[in-house]
Amino acid sequence: MQTAFVFPGQASQYVGMGMDLWEKSHEVRDIFATASDICGLNIEKICFEGPIEVLNETINLQPALATVEISMFFALRHIGIEPDVLAGHSLGEYPALYAANVLSLEDTFRIVKERARLMHEASEKYPGGMLAILRLDIEKVREILRGYSAELANYNSPKQIVVSGRLEELEEIKKRVNTVGGKGIILNVSGPWHSSFMKEAKRAFSDFLEGIEFRPPRIPMFFNVTASVENEPKKIKTLMCQQLCSPVLWCEEVKNMYTQGVKRFIEVGPKKVLCGLIERILPDAHVYPGEEIILNRFKRNNKLTAS
Numbered sequence: 001m002q003t004a005f006v007f008p009g010q011a012s013q014y015v016g017m018g019m020d021l022w023e024k025s026h027e028v029r030d031i032f033a034t035a036s037d038i039c040g041l042n043i044e045k046i047c048f049e050g051p052i053e054v055l056n057e058t059i060n061l062q063p064a065l066a067t068v069e070i071s072m073f074f075a076l077r078h079i080g081i082e083p084d085v086l087a088g089h090s091l092g093e094y095p096a097l098y099a100a101n102v103l104s105l106e107d108t109f110r111i112v113k114e115r116a117r118l119m120h121e122a123s124e125k126y127p128g129g130m131l132a133i134l135r136l137d138i139e140k141v142r143e144i145l146r147g148y149s150a151e152l153a154n155y156n157s158p159k160q161i162v163v164s165g166r167l168e169e170l171e172e173i174k175k176r177v178n179t180v181g182g183k184g185i186i187l188n189v190s191g192p193w194h195s196s197f198m199k200e201a202k203r204a205f206s207d208f209l210e211g212i213e214f215r216p217p218r219i220p221m222f223f224n225v226t227a228s229v230e231n232e233p234k235k236i237k238t239l240m241c242q243q244l245c246s247p248v249l250w251c252e253e254v255k256n257m258y259t260q261g262v263k264r265f266i267e268v269g270p271k272k273v274l275c276g277l278i279e280r281i282l283p284d285a286h287v288y289p290g291e292e293i294i295l296n297r298f299k300r301n302n303k304l305t306a307s
Helices: 019-025 024-039 042-047 058-078 090-099 105-126 139-147 166-177 196-209 233-242 252-261 273-281 290-301
Strands: 003-009 085-088 128-135 152-157 161-165 183-187 262-267 284-290
Touching: 003 024, 003 058, 003 090, 019 024, 019 042, 019 152, 019 290, 024 042, 024 058, 024 105, 042 058, 058 090, 058 105, 058 290, 085 090, 085 252, 090 105, 090 233, 090 262, 128 166, 139 152, 139 161, 139 166, 152 252, 152 273, 166 183, 196 233, 233 252, 252 273, 262 273, 262 290, 273 284, 284 290
Parallel strands: 003 085, 003 262, 262 284
Antiparallel strands: 128 161, 128 183, 152 161
16 A cells, blocks of 8 residues: 655644654754745744744745745654655645755755745736635536636635636636535635746746756656656756746645555644545545644654654
């Protein structure tokens, strides 16, 4: 049975995330220190003290989440749990790229810092938001979107789809969704992510990535834009740029991993957001929150050990 490590994106955060790891491991403290130095932020304070309004700011949240997820990856490997396959949801693709040895630790944080900055600037220039649509399948959502400029942003599960667009349009779409038996929820996010609103950010991000070395993955990795595996570094770099403007095909990605032999999924990040999505996509899959695995080991040993 193959095991996939899956790394979540924004919406998995909480104040206090990563604190247990930081307290128990000097290696994790080194990861936090590297992130703080490169990103010019006090990652420990942002993660452990918040407040949530500060943590939720895109320019803080993306480096903070990446730091915690890389720390959890280290912890899982340290206690003897290894992945056969990797994937990440949106921002989560960057800790996954580090786990796959595509990126160095330092370059991972440099990229995440720049990505967060560019997305923040784009959201200020082109304000908008995101609407989660529940209980409707993707074809029905596409039908509802006809005539609007709003775009599909996340195909998270068979009946959880997220669209990005202007807030006034999203309110109209929400009303239509509710009248046909769905449920629309305006998300607490600062921009219309994974849409054409990010085109300028994508161009600047592409220029930035030209100076970063991407290596072939040491572990097979699935990507949001194509829902499939890619091994060629140049193509991976292109996909990471496209990801800013393209929908996250998470539902298809998970199904493809399952088809290719992955039956066990471990979420490497705070909370259980991806666990819930995967359970709805694949009811017979084995799904585990990595945070709980690590904390249970702490309770037995009071430290990070493989015993």
